[in-house]
Amino acid sequence: xxxxQTADTVIDAKSFEAIAHLAYRESGLQLAVEKTSMIxxxxxxxxxxxxxxxxxxxxxxxxxxxxxxxxxxxISALTTNVSHFFREKHHFDRxxxxxxxxxxxxxxxxxxVRIWSAGCSNGQEAFSIAMSLLEVAPDIGEMDxxxxxxxxxxxxxxxxxxxxxxxxxxxxxxxxxLQKYFVKRTEKEETVFCAxxxxxxxxxxxxxxxxxxxxxRHSMDVIFCRNVVIYFDVETQNRLWPRFHQILHPDGILFLxxxxxxxxxxxxGFETDGPxxxxxxxxxxxxxxxxxxx
Numbered sequence: 021x022x023x024x025q026t027a028d029t030v031i032d033a034k035s036f037e038a039i040a041h042l043a044y045r046e047s048g049l050q051l052a053v054e055k056t057s058m059i060x061x062x063x064x065x066x067x068x069x070x071x072x073x074x075x076x077x078x079x080x081x082x083x084x085x086x087x088x089x090x091x092x093x094x095i096s097a098l099t100t101n102v103s104h105f106f107r108e109k110h111h112f113d114r115x116x117x118x119x120x121x122x123x124x125x126x127x128x129x130x131x132x133v134r135i136w137s138a139g140c141s142n143g144q145e146a147f148s149i150a151m152s153l154l155e156v157a158p159d160i161g162e163m164d165x166x167x168x169x170x171x172x173x174x175x176x177x178x179x180x181x182x183x184x185x186x187x188x189x190x191x192x193x194x195x196x197x198l199q200k201y202f203v204k205r206t207e208k209e210e211t212v213f214c215a216x217x218x219x220x221x222x223x224x225x226x227x228x229x230x231x232x233x234x235x236x237r238h239s240m241d242v243i244f245c246r247n248v249v250i251y252f253d254v255e256t257q258n259r260l261w262p263r264f265h266q267i268l269h270p271d272g273i274l275f276l277x278x279x280x281x282x283x284x285x286x287x288x289g290f291e292t293d294g295p296x297x298x299x300x301x302x303x304x305x306x307x308x309x310x311x312x313x314x
Contacts, residue, residue, distance in 0.1 A: 029067065031060050035079035039063075039094070042083055047095050047172055048231050048256040062097045066090070096173045099251075103141040105148050105192035108246065110295065111275045112152045115242065118273065119156045123241065127163040136240045138230060139248035140169035143180030143223075144192070147215055149244065150222040151197055161221055168236065170228035180225045183215035230260065239269045246296075247277035254283070261288035265300060274298040 031039075036059070040051040051059055063078070070090070072078045081087045082094055106112055123133045137146040146169035153160050153167075171177055184205075190198060190213050202213035228234070230248070243264055249257050264274055265288055276282070276296040285291055290298040 031075040035075040038079040048252045103144045105144045132164040133241045135167045135242040137169040138245040150219045167223045169225045172229045184212045187211040241269045241272045243274045265289040
């Protein structure tokens with residue numbers, strides 16, 4: 021196709037509906053009509069990259085078999101990848117208490133502990149978790165503990181693996197932790213802070229669609245899934261809660277974002293345990309829990 025100017029290209033109703041349906045089917049992402057201007061803005065660079073002149077042709081392409089690879093780029097463009105180090109700090113304070121009280125005795129006894137950052141964006145959450153662990157026990161990396169950090173967006177997974185953060189993205193890190201766990205460098209005339217090996221060795225970054233199959237073989241002791249499900253409709257959220265429950269250790273903990281709630285925790289086997297914090301119901305709960313996989 022001939023490349024044409026796309027700066028003023030407007031998405032028509034039929035194309036919007038096709039793209040919205042595809043985004044929901046592929047990732048559970050809800051695209052509201054009220055966000056049309058934002059969606060146009062985020063997708064125009066995809067039209068330019070493909071030399072496609074308008075949204076009608078773009079929607080036809082991305083919905084076709086030939087457009088399978090483009091769907092990943094589309095979801096990446098539509099997904100808001102905004103995060104901060106130590107965002108909602110009370111969750112990290114709670115994590116440190118769990119480590120001190122529950123995890124360290126198990127780890128020193130040879131048991132494993134697994135933590136999942138589901139929807140890790142640019143990796144700030146995962147590295148905040150790692151710093152929280154190391155501050156409680158500097159030798160924790162020598163034990164059987166790992167952080168799994170996943171996101172649907174392959175671009176942010178690549179950024180996270182590089183673990184190199186421009187100065188503007190490090191404002192949430194206390195200065196003493198920045199000096200302790202990051203190396204200051206200059207890249208392309210910009211000051212960046214690179215996570216050291218002690219931090220990086222605790223984390224495994226992988227691409228994962230929350231609505232697809234989960235490849236994890238072991239249960240999770242802690243799940244951070246914050247500011248992710250807010251983009252899903254209630255039906256999609258209600259499909260996720262039981263899956264989180266099944267993979268979570270019976271004594272585990274689930275953290276959600278500040279504006280996210282499980283509407284009916286008991287129906288999916290959870291009980292509230294603090295602000296946007298949930299635990300599986302204990303044995304005296306009113307539902308029958310399925311055995312967890314090992």
